[in-house]
Amino acid sequence: MKILVINCGSSSIKADVREHATGAFVARMDIERIGQPNATLRFDGEDVTTDLGPVDHEQALTKTIALLLQRLDNPGAIAGVGHRVVHGGARFTHPVRITTEVEDAIDELASLAPLHNPANLAGIRAARKLLPDVDHVAVFDTAFHATLPRRARTYALPYAMANDPGLRRFGFHGISHAYVAQRAAEFLDADVRDLRLITCHLGNGASLCAVEFGRSIETSMGLTPLEGLVMGTRTGDIDPGLLIHLMREHGYTVEQLDELLNRKSGLAGLSGVGNDLRDIEARAADGDDHCRLAIQVFAHRVRKYIGAYAAIMGGVDAIVFAGGIGENSALMRHRIAQRLDFLGARLDEDRNRELQLASEQPVQSFSTPHARTRLLVARTDESRAIAEAVSKLILKSDELTLDQRPIPVAVSARHVHLTREAVESLFGPGYELTPRNDLSQPGQFAAEETVRVVGPKNEFPAVRILGPTRSLNQLEISRTDEFALGIDAPVRASGDVANSPGILLVGPAGQVKLDQGVICAWRHIHMTPDDAAHFGVQDRDVVEVAVAGGDRDLTFGDVLVRVSEKYRLEMHIDTDEGNAANLGRGATGTLISTEGRAQLRRRNTRYDAVDPAAE
Numbered sequence: 001m002k003i004l005v006i007n008c009g010s011s012s013i014k015a016d017v018r019e020h021a022t023g024a025f026v027a028r029m030d031i032e033r034i035g036q037p038n039a040t041l042r043f044d045g046e047d048v049t050t051d052l053g054p055v056d057h058e059q060a061l062t063k064t065i066a067l068l069l070q071r072l073d074n075p076g077a078i079a080g081v082g083h084r085v086v087h088g089g090a091r092f093t094h095p096v097r098i099t100t101e102v103e104d105a106i107d108e109l110a111s112l113a114p115l116h117n118p119a120n121l122a123g124i125r126a127a128r129k130l131l132p133d134v135d136h137v138a139v140f141d142t143a144f145h146a147t148l149p150r151r152a153r154t155y156a157l158p159y160a161m162a163n164d165p166g167l168r169r170f171g172f173h174g175i176s177h178a179y180v181a182q183r184a185a186e187f188l189d190a191d192v193r194d195l196r197l198i199t200c201h202l203g204n205g206a207s208l209c210a211v212e213f214g215r216s217i218e219t220s221m222g223l224t225p226l227e228g229l230v231m232g233t234r235t236g237d238i239d240p241g242l243l244i245h246l247m248r249e250h251g252y253t254v255e256q257l258d259e260l261l262n263r264k265s266g267l268a269g270l271s272g273v274g275n276d277l278r279d280i281e282a283r284a285a286d287g288d289d290h291c292r293l294a295i296q297v298f299a300h301r302v303r304k305y306i307g308a309y310a311a312i313m314g315g316v317d318a319i320v321f322a323g324g325i326g327e328n329s330a331l332m333r334h335r336i337a338q339r340l341d342f343l344g345a346r347l348d349e350d351r352n353r354e355l356q357l358a359s360e361q362p363v364q365s366f367s368t369p370h371a372r373t374r375l376l377v378a379r380t381d382e383s384r385a386i387a388e389a390v391s392k393l394i395l396k397s398d399e400l401t402l403d404q405r406p407i408p409v410a411v412s413a414r415h416v417h418l419t420r421e422a423v424e425s426l427f428g429p430g431y432e433l434t435p436r437n438d439l440s441q442p443g444q445f446a447a448e449e450t451v452r453v454v455g456p457k458n459e460f461p462a463v464r465i466l467g468p469t470r471s472l473n474q475l476e477i478s479r480t481d482e483f484a485l486g487i488d489a490p491v492r493a494s495g496d497v498a499n500s501p502g503i504l505l506v507g508p509a510g511q512v513k514l515d516q517g518v519i520c521a522w523r524h525i526h527m528t529p530d531d532a533a534h535f536g537v538q539d540r541d542v543v544e545v546a547v548a549g550g551d552r553d554l555t556f557g558d559v560l561v562r563v564s565e566k567y568r569l570e571m572h573i574d575t576d577e578g579n580a581a582n583l584g585r586g587a588t589g590t591l592i593s594t595e596g597r598a599q600l601r602r603r604n605t606r607y608d609a610v611d612p613a614a615e
Ligand SMILES: Nc1ncnc2c1ncn2[C@@H]1O[C@H](COP(=O)(O)OP(=O)(O)O)[C@@H](O)[C@H]1O
Pocket: 202, 203, 204, 205, 232, 275, 276, 277, 278, 279, 281, 323, 324, 325, 328, 329, 330
């Protein structure tokens, strides 16, 4: 199976055709200087370049894709196209098939990755037009960091802002960090799940990642790819007070700050000779002080982060360098890795200087033989990682696609459903409930009205009524509520109230004593027949759902599937279950397994005692 991988940068396009089983390159094409008077095209790393004239991403791809495919024996063999997308926001935590709706979502994130997402999207749109008959898959830089614990991904802003799922630290270069961590583990003959690694992706963009037992737990980029290390043209960390100062005292506008921090700073800004470290190193060797300073500030920042990440993980088994700078600059590696002996990492100067990566040796060590912490260089290969993700998704969906549609999770607080009769007894004859807000399930609403619920031990003064009225009264509470009320409620599917305990409800116009109807709701997923077909499940199946919400990942067993045309895809859990998984109320929209994808496993158990008419 051949996969075309497209990585559109702001001024470049890299397009590779890879054989998915071996990762071998079948053909490759590099286009550079897009947006300048003369963009250039080069195939298979050859020395000859062809001029393309002044082209944008779409024009460049339109002119060249056919030429690239002509270089294949069988151009029709392309099974799928993978696109690197830098910002996937809170929504995209695993690779997805691209639809127009996914394109729009990528577009909405453009302001958070101004150097990247617009270019990524231009490439996607052009490629989908040129190759309309194959699957296009977006693979996100942010996805690997979906496991960042809350303490690492939260900015210390006022709580409501800090808790906004769109205002967190996301992290980038995840495709590379994950790939490099895996390769390093193989080199060390260990399982990545047993290792604490610091991966240093030092390219034009640069970031570090603490990969603890296979998962990203801290990374240097944040909401945008601007936080953290010094980069080719980006500042990395800077006192936010400096921005306020520039705005107040020097009248900087938003556009000017964006330009300054993203495009005019970093190695290019300090050195004054551009963002290519090779040029900067050459000038520094000739005594240029600006270039020396650029190198010192860059290396100092990386060292600082390495120390921090070792502290966070309580130690480190290997520090892995990758990216154009990490793989090629022995000088920069030396500056960064010298005097790390206190961490158990002792640099071998000769090995560092002589080290050359090759395709047969994509990972090499440059620490002294018995160092406790290994120093490694690993060749990163984002396009191979993307090709693997795309082929995995295509192969999987050819079997049974169980994992693509994320399932929103809603946490239900205690509430009550009432019959028309009960509403009239509590609020007066002819009384109609007043809708307060719509619920996600079509036609359902939370009412303005509440009732007092009186249990043997305690009472709840105001329990929300959910409308419209139903054929049965039903009070849904959590296990914790049971203790408070002093009542033993069984775990039941909605509508299945036979032999459940009763309770006293009190309203402004009267009270209703229920003989039965108090249940602890059986966690369940509402879905349409289309969702059910997608997941390969039927109404009343019992499944397992893995959630990665807060920093308390959890797999829920015994989740009941409810299928109806009237439903919308959503899983309902109660407050105890939500707290156990650290899920914010209604906040976390998707279910993901520990691998970063929703997981829905069919089990043999079927539950047949539910009355389908009750809901
Ligand atoms: N031999 C080398 N010595 C020093 N720096 C190098 C060398 N080769 C590449 N680089 C640097 O690597 C950086 C580009 O890294 P790369 O990972 O290719 O960038 P991108 O993020 O655009 O993919 C540039 O700063 C370049 O100067």
